[in-house]
Amino acid sequence: MLILRAFSSEWVKLRRRRLWFGAYGAIAGVVVLTTVVTIAGAASSAGHHPAGTLTLATLSRATGLSRGLTQSGVLLGAVALSIAAAQFGGEFSHGTLRNLLVRAPRRASLIVGNGLAVLSFLVGAVIVAAIVDIGAAVAMAQVRDVATGAWTTGSAMASLGQIVGDMALSVCGYAVVGMVLGVVLRSSVIAIGAGLALLLPIESIISSAVPSTARWLPGQLLDSLAQGGSAQASFGAALVTTSIYLAGIVVLALVAFTRRDVTT
Amino acid sequence: MVVPELDTLVRPDDCRRTPPGECAVITTGLTKRFGRRVAVDRLDLAIPAGSITGFVGPNGAGKTTTIRMLLGLMRPTSGSGFVLGHPLKEYRTYLARVGALIEGPTFHPTLSGRDNLLVLARLAGLHHRVDPVLDRVGLLRRAKDPVRTYSLGMCQRLGIAAALLPDPELLVLDEPTNGLDPHGIAEIRRMLQSFADEGRTVLVSSHLLAEIEQVCGHLVVIEDGRLVFQGSVAQLLAARAPELVVRTECAEETLRLARIIEGVGRTARVLREGDAVTLEVGADCSWAGALNRLAMTAGITVVHLAQRDSTLEEAFFAIMGSDPRPGRGTAGDTGTGTGGGGGSGTC
Secondary structure: HHHHHHHHHHHHHHHOOHHHHHHHHHHHHHHHHHHHHHHHHOOOOOOOOOOOEEEEEHHOOHHHHHHHHHHOHHHHHHHHHHHHHHHHHHHHHHHHHHHHHHHOOHHHHHHHHHHHHHHHHHHHHHHHHHHHHHHHHHHHHHHOOOHHHHHHHHHHHHHHHHHHHHHHHHHHHHHHHHHHHHHHHHOHHHHHHHHHHHHHHHHHHHHHHOOOHHOOHHHHHHHHHHOOOOOOHHHHHHHHHHHHHHHHHHHHHHHHHHHHHOOO | OOOHHHOOOOHHHHHHHHOOOOEEEEEEEEEEEEOOOEEEEEEEEEEEEEOEEEEEEEOOOOOOHHHHHHOOOOOEEEEEEOOOEEEEHHHHHHHHHEEOOOOOOOOOOOOEEEHHHHHHHHHHHHOOOOOOHHOOOOOHHHOEEEHOOOOOOHHHHHHHHHHOOOOOOOEEOOOOOOOOHHHHHHHHHHHHHHHHOOOEEEEOOOOOOHHHHHHHHHEEEEEEOOOEEEHHHHHHOOOOOOEEEEEEEHHHHHHHHHHHHHHOOOEEEEEEOEEEEEEEEEEOHHHHHHHHHHHHHHHOOOEEEEEEOOOOHHHHHHHHHOOOOOOOOOOOOOOOOOOOOEEEEEE
16 A cells, blocks of 8 residues: 555656656657667668678668667666666655655655656656657658668567567666665765766676676666667576566665665 | 752653653653764653643754654664654554654755645645645645745745644654744744644754743753753743842942942852943842842942843753853853843842
């Protein structure tokens, strides 16, 4: 019951116009950017290209519609992590957490309800991203003369649906990391900074230096999830490993949140 | 340090003997340590139900830490207590009947006043209470405006509205008048009185002793986490004897009168404010006649003679072992506001 109440309460904050415009705008911007860059950078179909090169012929397939969305996994993840960390860390920074806990002293239920609300907000953002991706992809197809006949087939829709699902899973994973950092570090700014630093540059450096670590690093695995599997880790392996990681850090955050004194 | 006669004061034992409900809050040996530092030290509180209790102490005395322990935000290191008849450990049970404003109002600045309350109301299934409490604190007309556009006084009132959401039996208000102008303070004072009139118990911490004196019937004073005084305001005021304030026609005569008074075994403190010299004589009204005769005999004309009762501020500083007035003690950096002049009556 309290989880539902906490979910409903968190949505009062999430429905802020500024947050909607900021978050959904940022996500739409990221998707438009990656879609434009992806399609603009595709090689023409004629001639020989190295394996793995994206060509206009590849884009004209059913999966071409969602190609830009697939490429934006890391950036969408970064936005999701930032929003989640800001929502949770902000309660400590603003000093509003104590008000919440006086009205809802069952801390675990409170945090779970609030977390589910943030995840629902971000799943909505992924759906918005998919819609924006379709618009951007269609517009860019006109520019690059990409044949779009296959984009309106059932196969294309199924592919898009799968990509949206994978992306939603990945974004939720990033968001959970953001929430945990917000709760543990008790500051939105520090949580966002630490999260982005860990999942982006630090992991990139480690995986570049020791490529075999990529299948164990959480940021790399979340990116693999967004792409429906990658060379580093299959979708199933990425899902299992990230689930274990996330379960572990969620338990840690719950223990910290329920046992620590509220001093802010 | 002056400690009032404790056997006249309310003790936790008294409350335990009384039927349930007589004390809204009781603690025994409540202690909170942060590493080596003891923030609250074996605190025995007894807050009578239905009272407005002032919770007073210098900055860092442990008031907010105590309040946080009562509200389940901090775990006591040791000690026990009851709030509204439930043990402190069962704070989840009694918090539904408690409203609190802790360390000033904190809200999401971009949300409206109504939405800020709705965040809290939805958590407790109290949606229907949002507009009534906004109306109660006079914010209904500004309810749709973002909190960032509110004045400090409006934020304080919104904080009180948030505390009123559960229609609480116990209201805990931490510094509700902080930063308010005199009009805002008077408004909060009226509100506090109205809460008590409705039968609620109000525990209010404040630095403004004059405000506490005007509105609180019961008082808890702590310093360094320890209980210094607990009882009625009248008891605390009675612990400090009244003084006679004397002025003569000129400063030289006032100084001469001071020596005469000390010669008969009374204390006479000299206060200088510019050219004016005033005596504060350690005696009450009943000695005024004798003082006047002494002055007349010495050929000194008394132009002002009045009894001045001590203020809560003076009583507070007395039990804290410091006196903020010039020439009479160290003005400790307690952060405590001025209490205004003492009550006086012509003898």
